[in-house]
Amino acid sequence: MLNALQVVTIVIVGVMVGVEFSVPVFSNPILNALPGDNGLRARTHGARVGGAVMPFWYITSLVLVGIWAGAEWHHDGTGLVVTAGALLIVSVLLSVLVLVPINNRVKAWTTDSRPADWTEQLRRWDRWHYLRVAVIVAAFTFLAAALV
Template identity: 70%
Template structure:
């Protein structure tokens, strides 16, 4: 049972890392290359779509890692799992404090109501997102190492 939990948790966190990596290095570049109105509308739609799913994915991943850490407390690699959990917790805190406020504003913007500094706000979100992606990649790497 513990082995199944380890695999499922690693796959779920790995998929989350893949989505967030794709947003950072592929989707944002595509959206930023579009004309101004289309770019902003694309970012707003992405913010609404992923903003509805990602909280459950982040919290669910954190809970699964916590269960893995408790269930496998006396097994090899638990320190790696606990550290991965701490990094995932950091990513949740970063999201709530730094990224979600920008996302909540930007997902409601239209070409008619967006602020003059909308690009700067999205760029700030993007910079914090790069940091968050690095944190969750580190967490995923630790989970993979704990499996080995």
């Protein structure tokens, strides 16, 4: 049963990391290169979709890591799992305190109602998102290391 929990946790966290990694590396550069306001429209839609899905994904990942840590509390590798959990907590705090407020503004924008500093707000979100990606990649790495 513990092996199944570990596999499910690794897969869920790993796919989340892949999705979040793809945003700054692939999606946003493509969207930013679209002509006219198409990139802005796509990013506002992405803010709505991501804002609806990602909270559940982050919380599910954190809960699974917590269950994993509790299930093998006295085994080798538990410190790595706990460290991964702590990093996921940091990513959630970073999201709630910095990224979500920006995202909530972005998802309400239209081409007619965007603020004058909209590009700077998008760049700020991108910079913070890079940090979040680094944190969740580290968490994923600790989880993978806990298996060996």
